[in-house]
Amino acid sequence: MIPALTTGSGAADAVLVVAPLLAPLAAAATAAVLRWRLATGLVTIGAAGIILATGITAATRTVDGTALTIGNWLRVDALTALMLIVIGAVGIIATCAGLGHLEGELERGHIDDTGAHLYSVLVPLFLAAMVLAVLANNLGLLWAAIEATTIVTAFLVGHRRTRAALEATWKYVIICSVGIALAYLGTVLVHYAAQQAGVAEHGSLDWTQLSAHAEDLDPGVMRLAFALLVLGFGTKAGLVPLHSWLPDAHSQAPAPVSALMSGVLLPVAVYALLRYRVIAIASISPEFVRALLLTIALASLLLAASLLITQRDYKRLLAYSSIEHMALVIIGVAIGTRLAIAAALLHIVGHGISKATLFCGAGEILSRTGTTSIAEVRGLLTRAPVLGGAFALGLAALLGLPPFSLFFSEVGLVRAGLTAGLGWAMAVMLVLLLMVFVAIAVKASGMLFGEPATQPRPTVRTLAALPFATAAPIIAGLGVVAMLGIVDWPLGPLLHSASLIAGTP
Amino acid sequence: MSNGLYVQLLYLAVGGLLLSSVLVLWRRELSAIVRLLIVQGTLMAVVALLLAIERDSIELVVVAAEVVALKALLIPGILRRVLRDSAEARETEPLINVTASILTAAVLTLVAYGISRPLVRLAPSIETQAVPVGFAMVLIGFFVLVTRRRALSQIVGFLLLDNGIATTAFLLTGGVPGVVELAVSLDVLLIVLVLQVLAARVRLTFGGTDIDELRDLHD
Amino acid sequence: MTPGAMAGVLLQVVLLIAVAPYVVGVMRQVRARLEGRAGAGIGQPWRDLRKQLAKEAISPEGSSWVFTAAPVVLLASTLVIAAVGPFISTASPLDRVADLFAVVALLLLGTVALALAGLDTGTAFGGMGASREITVAALAEPTILLVGFALSARVDSSNLAAIVDRIQDNPAQVLSPASVLAAVALAVVVVAEAGRLPVDNPSTHLELTMIHEAMVLEYSGRDLATIELAAALRLTVLLGLWANLFLPWGVATSASPSALGIGAAVFVGKVAILAVALATAEVFMAKLRLFRVPELLAGSFLFGVLAVSSSFFLA
Numbered sequence A: 001m002i003p004a005l006t007t008g009s010g011a012a013d014a015v016l017v018v019a020p021l022l023a024p025l026a027a028a029a030t031a032a033v034l035r036w037r038l039a040t041g042l043v044t045i046g047a048a049g050i051i052l053a054t055g056i057t058a059a060t061r062t063v064d065g066t067a068l069t070i071g072n073w074l075r076v077d078a079l080t081a082l083m084l085i086v087i088g089a090v091g092i093i094a095t096c097a098g099l100g101h102l103e104g105e106l107e108r109g110h111i112d113d114t115g116a117h118l119y120s121v122l123v124p125l126f127l128a129a130m131v132l133a134v135l136a137n138n139l140g141l142l143w144a145a146i147e148a149t150t151i152v153t154a155f156l157v158g159h160r161r162t163r164a165a166l167e168a169t170w171k172y173v174i175i176c177s178v179g180i181a182l183a184y185l186g187t188v189l190v191h192y193a194a195q196q197a198g199v200a201e202h203g204s205l206d207w208t209q210l211s212a213h214a215e216d217l218d219p220g221v222m223r224l225a226f227a228l229l230v231l232g233f234g235t236k237a238g239l240v241p242l243h244s245w246l247p248d249a250h251s252q253a254p255a256p257v258s259a260l261m262s263g264v265l266l267p268v269a270v271y272a273l274l275r276y277r278v279i280a281i282a283s284i285s286p287e288f289v290r291a292l293l294l295t296i297a298l299a300s301l302l303l304a305a306s307l308l309i310t311q312r313d314y315k316r317l318l319a320y321s322s323i324e325h326m327a328l329v330i331i332g333v334a335i336g337t338r339l340a341i342a343a344a345l346l347h348i349v350g351h352g353i354s355k356a357t358l359f360c361g362a363g364e365i366l367s368r369t370g371t372t373s374i375a376e377v378r379g380l381l382t383r384a385p386v387l388g389g390a391f392a393l394g395l396a397a398l399l400g401l402p403p404f405s406l407f408f409s410e411v412g413l414v415r416a417g418l419t420a421g422l423g424w425a426m427a428v429m430l431v432l433l434l435m436v437f438v439a440i441a442v443k444a445s446g447m448l449f450g451e452p453a454t455q456p457r458p459t460v461r462t463l464a465a466l467p468f469a470t471a472a473p474i475i476a477g478l479g480v481v482a483m484l485g486i487v488d489w490p491l492g493p494l495l496h497s498a499s500l501i502a503g504t505p
Numbered sequence B: 001m002s003n004g005l006y007v008q009l010l011y012l013a014v015g016g017l018l019l020s021s022v023l024v025l026w027r028r029e030l031s032a033i034v035r036l037l038i039v040q041g042t043l044m045a046v047v048a049l050l051l052a053i054e055r056d057s058i059e060l061v062v063v064a065a066e067v068v069a070l071k072a073l074l075i076p077g078i079l080r081r082v083l084r085d086s087a088e089a090r091e092t093e094p095l096i097n098v099t100a101s102i103l104t105a106a107v108l109t110l111v112a113y114g115i116s117r118p119l120v121r122l123a124p125s126i127e128t129q130a131v132p133v134g135f136a137m138v139l140i141g142f143f144v145l146v147t148r149r150r151a152l153s154q155i156v157g158f159l160l161l162d163n164g165i166a167t168t169a170f171l172l173t174g175g176v177p178g179v180v181e182l183a184v185s186l187d188v189l190l191i192v193l194v195l196q197v198l199a200a201r202v203r204l205t206f207g208g209t210d211i212d213e214l215r216d217l218h219d
Numbered sequence C: 001m002t003p004g005a006m007a008g009v010l011l012q013v014v015l016l017i018a019v020a021p022y023v024v025g026v027m028r029q030v031r032a033r034l035e036g037r038a039g040a041g042i043g044q045p046w047r048d049l050r051k052q053l054a055k056e057a058i059s060p061e062g063s064s065w066v067f068t069a070a071p072v073v074l075l076a077s078t079l080v081i082a083a084v085g086p087f088i089s090t091a092s093p094l095d096r097v098a099d100l101f102a103v104v105a106l107l108l109l110g111t112v113a114l115a116l117a118g119l120d121t122g123t124a125f126g127g128m129g130a131s132r133e134i135t136v137a138a139l140a141e142p143t144i145l146l147v148g149f150a151l152s153a154r155v156d157s158s159n160l161a162a163i164v165d166r167i168q169d170n171p172a173q174v175l176s177p178a179s180v181l182a183a184v185a186l187a188v189v190v191v192a193e194a195g196r197l198p199v200d201n202p203s204t205h206l207e208l209t210m211i212h213e214a215m216v217l218e219y220s221g222r223d224l225a226t227i228e229l230a231a232a233l234r235l236t237v238l239l240g241l242w243a244n245l246f247l248p249w250g251v252a253t254s255a256s257p258s259a260l261g262i263g264a265a266v267f268v269g270k271v272a273i274l275a276v277a278l279a280t281a282e283v284f285m286a287k288l289r290l291f292r293v294p295e296l297l298a299g300s301f302l303f304g305v306l307a308v309s310s311s312f313f314l315a
Helices: A011-034 A038-062 A078-108 A113-135 A139-157 A163-196 A207-212 A219-236 A245-252 A255-283 A286-309 A314-335 A338-369 A385-398 A405-419 A423-449 A468-486 A491-502 B003-026 B030-055 B058-086 B098-115 B117-122 B131-147 B151-173 B178-206 C003-034 C044-053 C065-084 C100-120 C124-155 C160-169 C171-175 C177-193 C221-246 C257-283 C290-313
Strands: A067-070 A074-076
Touching: A011 A038, A011 A067, A011 A074, A011 A078, A011 A113, A038 A067, A038 A074, A038 A078, A038 A113, A074 A078, A074 A113, A078 A113, A078 A255, A078 A338, A078 A468, A078 A491, A113 A139, A113 A255, A139 A163, A139 A207, A139 A219, A139 A255, A139 B178, A163 A207, A163 A219, A163 A245, A163 A255, A163 B117, A163 B131, A163 B151, A163 B178, A207 A255, A219 A255, A219 A286, A219 B117, A245 A255, A245 A314, A255 A286, A255 A314, A255 A338, A255 A491, A286 A314, A286 A423, A314 A338, A314 A405, A314 A423, A338 A385, A338 A405, A338 A468, A338 A491, A385 A405, A385 A423, A385 A468, A405 A423, A405 A468, B003 B030, B003 B098, B003 B131, B003 B151, B003 C171, B003 C177, B003 C290, B030 B058, B030 B151, B058 B151, B058 B178, B098 B117, B098 B131, B098 C290, B117 B131, B131 B151, B151 B178, C003 C044, C003 C065, C003 C221, C003 C257, C044 C221, C065 C100, C065 C221, C100 C124, C100 C160, C100 C221, C124 C160, C124 C177, C124 C290, C160 C171, C160 C221, C171 C177, C177 C221, C177 C290, C221 C257
Parallel strands: none
Antiparallel strands: A067 A074
16 A cells, blocks of 8 residues: 555654644744744744745655654654645745734734734644644544644634624634534544454554555445545535635635635645545545545535636635635545646645735735725736736636646646546536636736726725735745746655555556 | 443433433523533443443543543533523524424434444444444534524534534444543533634624624625 | 133223222322312312213204214223223233224324314314314324334334233333333323323313313213213323333233232322322423424424334344
8 A cells, every 4th residue: 555665763853753843832832922023923934934844854854755753643754744845835925924914903903912912822833733733643633633723723713803703713613613523423433443453452543554454444334434534624625515614714814824724724634635545545445435525526616616706805716716726636636546646736735835825915905905805906916016916926826827836737637537537527627617717817807907997095096015024925935836837846756755655556 | 240231221321312412402491401411421421431341441431530521511611601691591593493303303313323334234232233323413413503593502513413423432442542532522622612702702793692693704 | 701801801991990080180189289279189070070970961052973972982992992901910801902003093083083073063162172182193193103113113012911011021121212212202192192281281271272171162961071081081091001111010910819909009009100290290381382282292203213213223
């Protein structure tokens, strides 16, 4: 099942495994003590930087198929390293934007000191929970970490305490808790199947053990378990049928938090499914796994496409686009060949970074125009060239235009799908993608080029320029997405190595 | 403990769990519903304790103690506070009336029996025979969650769901490994605390905890 | 049929008839005492019956034979149950007839006869009472069938005596979830069928709430006495059935005089305890509004379903 691998566990490797977890925890502790100030913001950015750095270092160590472990609990392989890189990269963009965001909110009086304090503690905790989820080798721990993200983000989504924010938070917490509870039921069933199959008691939720003994697990139980897991983690990834929290939460959360949620939280849930797929594919029929995932993914894509067409709010537009992209990633997981998995992972990277820049850009647009309505934002390119330009490029990346990496990952998906004999699914996918393209392009052109239909508000004739701290990571992020599209290096070997772990030949 | 007595007591406790879930659908007074949750938490601890005695497991005794502390004392205590603050004693108008809810519960029980058949078939034993009850609790909890409109009722629905899952875990495997069990319990407690705070905010902002009021966000 | 067995059946019927009005009397007395009244004494229903029996029955103008036949059908159907059911002994020669489903059908026959009589009078109250009674019966009937199914599934027989015998041999079954759920479900149905609180208030004559009383409003004299006796007998029979199905101890398994004597004494004791318990509970209960009655009966139906399903998966 798993490609030949050696397990490294030297002291330096142990540091590599623990560092990305401890860095954000330390940042949270710092913020708890020092409260909100520039220094705590910088420490949080530093923590995100450490996650990225350890992700890259871990990638160089694991690209040959090595896995670094601490006991049975934590494990870093190429797949984990890739996820760490995404978390780190998106984390840097979001925490940088967070600096400006908090200052602005404090200035306008939307939040008070306590609110800023809470925000600066919860964001690094959020990062830590996601890092723990990708590091976990124990499936119970993986579940608990993903559940913890719900708890940590609850007060981030409702940070502004408006009616709408409160409504979004309530829906978010209730729906995600239920979804994730179903995933727990699935985990329990896997545990049961493992126990009956004689996988040792202490290791019966151990991913390494389970994937090694997956053939022995009872197919009847595993089928039920996998369906529950797809439903449960699918909730967290914004897939139908329990997706309705996503547009509300993403549109109401502060922009940097939306960036983190869309850019990494959703992929972390998909990552959990990717891990479970390795077990499921060996214990139950691959057709069942593929049919289940494909159905849910195409339904989500259809939902996203149809709601994008009628969308009037640009933050919700971005939220539905996240559903669309997660659906694409799940289609890749459903196809399941190595090419498809590599494409899906590249898609996660590209989508994560470009969506993070877009949400941060959207946050800046909101703070300058005071509206989230697409119709009320007009002529962005002339009124704020840098912001408008970055937003336009981000949308171009999101729509899968070359040279951005999303173009290449989508092409990779289609190729993998055709090779796997899923021509009809690819045809449906492309039609829906075309709908999405038209919908977003029409809305975006109005926002970027359109003339204001009514008398513009006197204060917003020209918009304030983007501060450097926010602009730099946004532009750098877009540059990275473009670069990933053009050159194979440095991600290529890592993607290959990760697809060996999660993909079937 | 003799085998016959063990089976008798286990099935009685499990039957009580199912009964208490169903009664949640029946009762309109929120305080009565909270009392039912206390009963349910206690019965779950009884199940854990019976398993502990049967398997001579100290770990399960600890788990039983933790279940009592969490599900029979701590969480109902939090719910009581939500109730006391909100001054809304009754679930006024569930989306589906009580008669239909009760009949739905009957159907859900049969559905639970149907979907849990592969689990029973894998390892038929005294404990796994009772697993359909856990699934029925999960389904009933889900049903409460989607048809009730008070904030507290929705929390209750979530807790029913969670109790159902925990019951299933006990019956199938004698509970998940200790560390995971601890993490799960902590998560549930934190979720309930978060929901408590949110319910208070909803009440302050909307002047009531009717979740139907939450309809500003839509497409 | 041996003389001993004949005597047993005879004893059972006579005992039930004799005891029935006292059951009603006890319940009224308990209520009265708990509500702080002196009460009329437990013999009052018998005294009422004696008085009514001495009076002439009057049929309302325009009513047909249905009206006059109904009390007789009601009393006769109830008497059949009283004769065949395993109240005192499970060794009665009529036991083969005492099928759970036959008993349910007999109960329904009485209900339908009375409802038809209520309609036959052509008055507003009669029709209203009949329609309500049939609604309640229609909702209660499925529950009885389900409970019967749950109870007979473990015995592989729907014969009442066989069920009682089996539980007596195997007392641990009384506490099985199936049995407990069935007991709760049947208790609700007994309350509904006997027309007690919270489904119907036997002592009310307020037009908005009455069910049973609305149907029998036009009866007088001997006919009224017949109906009152039948109603009391029905209550006793239902309580007795419930007691023996779920707490079967003391029921005679042979036709020997001593066993029958013990059986009779235990039966009277059990019914008395249940009657007191029911009356006490009624003091603390308000009548449900009519449109909430289906809720209660749906609940008992649910318990029936749960009893059946748990008798399968927890067995």
